[in-house]
Amino acid sequence: MNKIEINDCTIKKVNDICEKFGNKSGELINVLHETQNTLGYLPEEVQKVVAQNLNVPLVKVYGVVSFYSFFTMKPKGEHPISLCLGTACYVRGAENVLREFEKELGIKVGEVTPDGKFSLDCLRCLGCCGLAPVCMIGDKVYGRLEPKMVKEILAEY
């Protein structure tokens, strides 16, 4: 993990979230959800603050963060791309679309472009299998994808 400095303002935000959930250890997952919503990711320093507030060992917080795929310790790009690799998308050729994204962006799954503009991730099922294969960029869903559409889609950003 990269060492980062977190400022007092961030610490206060995290403290407030913990407070909102009564600093209860049973609310750990809810606290992490809201913290990630606010900060975008959960670096080690933030996990330390959460651990102190909820009075649980840091190892437990880290255990939970690393267990669930929804939580991330790396910041995402400005426009996070999530490509669905659920079964319905897979059988309709999502892998080829993924390869095209990797080729166009020059990054692999889980990475961020050097300029911080895009990050590429896979997820399992967005639940719009009628549009398979699909991807989401930010909140916008793109459906019925073909590898040749990738360039055009990226050009929108």
Next chain:
Amino acid sequence: MAEYKNYILVCGGTGCRASRSSELVEELNKQLKIYQLENDAKVLTTGCFGFCEKGPNVKIIPDNTFYTRVKPEDAEEIVKEHILKGRKVQRLLYLDPDTNKHISDDKHMEFYKKQVRIALRNCGFIDPENIKESIERDGYAALGKVLTELTPEQTIDIILKSGLRGRGGAGFPTGKKWAIASKSVAKPKYVICNADEGDPGAFMDRSILEGDPHSVLEAMAICGYCIGAEHGLIYVRAEYPLAIHRLQVAIKQAREYGLLGNDIMGSGFNFDVELRYGAGAFVCGEETALIHSMEGKRGEPTLKPPFPAVHGYLGQPSNVNNVETFANVPIIILKGADWFSSIGTATSKGTKVFALAGKINNVGLIEVPMGTTLREVIFDIGGGMKNGKKFKAVQTGGPSGGCLTEKHLDVPIDYDNLKAAGSIMGSGGMIVMDEDNCMVAVAKFYLEFIVGESCGKCSPCRIGNMRMLEILTKICDGKGTMDDLYELRDLAHVIKDTALCGLGQTSPNPVLSTLDNFWDEYVAHVRDHKCPAGVCKNLMEYHIDPAICVGCGACQRNCPADAISGEKRAPHTIDQSKCIKCGTCREKCKFGAISIQ
């Protein structure tokens, strides 16, 4: 609903919203205003209609016109023609692929004809964010009946007699589960709704929560009354923002109407519901793992017994049911156990919701009586294979299920038949595959999923699945041997027999069922180094047909690996040792001279 002449129902499920159905709603409202028809017609955003393939869907009642693939730009025509002049917009009607005629009414569409909607009874008919519409369609009537006319024992007896089995996958009788939880003496008790639908390609529970959240809340309250619990918890995936939003709205409204909270309907019974969020872990669908996750811990399963009915959330007796199971409860109470048990087969009663997806014409959410055959589902309701390809396999039960083939098509779907055929009912994912899908690669796909989702607690699942994945990768790379196939089978059986929880015990199913049903395809990969479906890259070779190639050089210029050589206006060749099998040459060739062998 009698205040307006027309109601325009617009599907607001996730699939249709992704195709701009919210914009469509705005545009319809705008057009109604322009044509001064606001008092004649009302636009409602409903839950999923089920016909996701043709979304966004719009239905106009009372004349039941069903429009498909409606874009925001079509709003004006619908308002001007249909609402104002009463003329149906022909071009937006569903086109029957067999007769090539437009069908205006969903009752006459093949997709809906064989369906019986019980769990989905309200999806697509009501505005899920308006409790009044739910109540108009008998919402909370079953709760009223239970609280005023029935004892907990009598209620459990109805559920028991109805033959309702858990819709989450394992098929445990719901009434029995409630009876066990009701006998636990410790207090407080908890009612838990499992809405952690992690199965890729399945969206049954989400559609119910999005389309009819009140039925689930009502059923949880009924369950609470039966087992003596005052607290309900819904564990819902954080990836389902719309379902979460609609649940929050529904809970708020139910509290305002006194249908949740203290002294419900003056009966002295207290019950309230809270939400808990998942964070993306497939194993949390397993009830013990789910409970740990709700307690803020890693979602690792524990050995059963003790069952949650005795030692569950916070160590207290808890009853865990799946969303679809709950959605069936209110209507069983209202219509009776005999009505419900008259639908279905000898051992599986009622209906089952399936998320039908993959290489099929009509992707969507369907509900059919137990005992319907796979053939009816795929070829009648599903409209057959996409692009006229040949049916190869249907995968049921997600990563815990198996692949069934042509010979299973006439098997009536129920818990026991699917198990006997080597798959499981599971939560209801149903993915159809055609001749272009490689079954070895599909088995590998599922194992990749399992390896990623294994919690790591027990070694058969953590290590065994990894070893299986390594073998499958080897086979797909063309380096497998016949011994690998036998070892794969051995490993699969060991994992099945020794893993700790349901996830591990069922994880080898995709491998075992493909080994059983597609043995020849595995052998082709290993012995002949060929992928018959043309999917496994390392087993493919691109070849240029010298008879067709005109030597334009397009392939040569675009090849990223400089693997193509040849003189201008003379047939080119591919150097197989350099080729990275990216397929660019085949895409760029205007003459179709390049084929995969």
